[in-house]
Amino acid sequence: MAFELNGKTYETDEEGYLVNLSDWNEDVAKYLAQQEGVNLTDAHWEVINFLRDYYNEFQIAPAVRVLTKAIGKKLGPEKGNSQYLYELFPYGPAKQACKIAGLPKPTGCV
Amino acid sequence: MLxxxxxxxxxxxALNSVLATAEGGTILLIEDGVFAAVKGGAEEAxxxxxxxxxKFYALQSDLExxxxxxxxxxxVTVTDYAGFVDLVAEHKTCQSWL
Amino acid sequence: MTTKKFMMVNRKAPYGTIYAWEALEVVLIAAAFEQDVSLAFLDDGVYQLKKGHNTKAIETKAFEKTWGALEDYDITKLYVAQESLAERGLTADDLAVPVEVLSRAEIGKLMEEQDVILSF
Structure with a gap:
C-alpha cells in the first residue's frame, strides 16, 4: 500500500504504518494523523517526539505499559498515565501514536 | 527436563552443551542428532x-x-513419533538445543 | 492473569540467523503480558550481548541497543554462561548491559525451575 503527499509516494504496510522509517517528516505525521482523525497539538507532538527518541535509542517502539512508565519518568506523572495518553490517541497511544510517529507497530501489540 | x-x-x-549444562534428565536425539546414538564413532564413549x-532416546525414523x-x-532407547509425543508430555519442560 | 516463569535460552550468534532477533521479540511479547521472564545466554548466544555492534554496512537492525530497553519492561534477569564467555575470549566488561555471569551448571539448575522454556 502507499499514499501520495506533495508529489511523493510513501509506502505503507497493510495497516498503514510507514515501511521506511526514513520517509517520515512532520508533513507525513500530519497526514497520518488526519487519516486517524487526530488533530495534532503540542501535547501530541510531545508524545510523538518522545516515541521517535525512544526508537532511536532502543530500536523498538515501546509497548503501552512501557511507554506510560517512560513518559512518566521523563515528562511527569500527570502525563505518564494511560488516561492522558488515550485522550490524545484514542485508538491506543502505542499503536496510533507510533503510526503517526512513523515507527513500526510495537511488539506485543495485537 | 527433556x-x-x-x-x-x-x-x-549441541550435545556437548547439554552435557555441560544439565545435571541429568532425558535426551532425545532426532534428525542429525541421531548420529550420537550410533556405535563405533568417536562420540560413542x-x-x-x-x-x-x-536417559537417551533416538528417533527411529531418523535412524532408518x-x-x-x-x-x-x-x-539408547529407540522410539517412534508417538514415543516422541509421550516424552514431551511426560516432562514439565523441554529445551531444543537447536 | 497467571504468571509463569519463562526462560528464553539463547544459543545463536546475532545476524547470521534470525534466531536472536526472534528471541528478543518473544521476550518483549512475554513481558508485555507481564510474565516472569528471564534470559539465558549460552554458547554463541553470548555474542548477542557484545557491545559496539555497528550494523550499518550489513543493513540490519543493531538490536544491541534494545537490551537497554529491557529494564523498562521489568526484565532484569539476564544470565550469561561463564564458560561460553571464556571460550570466546570475552568478559562481562565486553557486554552491552549488566548481566549475571553464572556457570553452565548454575544456568542448568535455573532451567529446571522454569514453567516454560523457549529455545533459540
Missing part, C-alpha cells in the same frame, strides 16, 4: 559415560533414514 538435540555431534557442539546421568537403525549404542 533435552532435544537435532545436530550431529561430529558437526556441532561420551554418550556411554553420560548414560550414568541421562540415515541407514543407522541397525547399529544403535546399547542403552
Amino acid at each position: 533435552h532435544i538435540v537435532n545436530k550431529s555431534p561430529y558437526d556441532r557442539p 561420551k554418550v556411554k559415560a553420560a548414560m550414568a546421568k541421562f 533414514a540415515r541407514g543407522m537403525a541397525d547399529r544403535v549404542i546399547d542403552g
Whole structure:
C-alpha cells in the first residue's frame, strides 16, 4: 500500500504504518494523523517526539505499559498515565501514536 | 527436563552443551542428532559415560533414514513419533538445543 | 492473569540467523503480558550481548541497543554462561548491559525451575 503527499509516494504496510522509517517528516505525521482523525497539538507532538527518541535509542517502539512508565519518568506523572495518553490517541497511544510517529507497530501489540 | 538435540555431534557442539549444562534428565536425539546414538564413532564413549546421568532416546525414523537403525549404542532407547509425543508430555519442560 | 516463569535460552550468534532477533521479540511479547521472564545466554548466544555492534554496512537492525530497553519492561534477569564467555575470549566488561555471569551448571539448575522454556 502507499499514499501520495506533495508529489511523493510513501509506502505503507497493510495497516498503514510507514515501511521506511526514513520517509517520515512532520508533513507525513500530519497526514497520518488526519487519516486517524487526530488533530495534532503540542501535547501530541510531545508524545510523538518522545516515541521517535525512544526508537532511536532502543530500536523498538515501546509497548503501552512501557511507554506510560517512560513518559512518566521523563515528562511527569500527570502525563505518564494511560488516561492522558488515550485522550490524545484514542485508538491506543502505542499503536496510533507510533503510526503517526512513523515507527513500526510495537511488539506485543495485537 | 527433556533435552532435544537435532545436530550431529561430529558437526556441532549441541550435545556437548547439554552435557555441560544439565545435571541429568532425558535426551532425545532426532534428525542429525541421531548420529550420537550410533556405535563405533568417536562420540560413542561420551554418550556411554553420560548414560550414568541421562536417559537417551533416538528417533527411529531418523535412524532408518540415515541407514543407522541397525547399529544403535546399547542403552539408547529407540522410539517412534508417538514415543516422541509421550516424552514431551511426560516432562514439565523441554529445551531444543537447536 | 497467571504468571509463569519463562526462560528464553539463547544459543545463536546475532545476524547470521534470525534466531536472536526472534528471541528478543518473544521476550518483549512475554513481558508485555507481564510474565516472569528471564534470559539465558549460552554458547554463541553470548555474542548477542557484545557491545559496539555497528550494523550499518550489513543493513540490519543493531538490536544491541534494545537490551537497554529491557529494564523498562521489568526484565532484569539476564544470565550469561561463564564458560561460553571464556571460550570466546570475552568478559562481562565486553557486554552491552549488566548481566549475571553464572556457570553452565548454575544456568542448568535455573532451567529446571522454569514453567516454560523457549529455545533459540
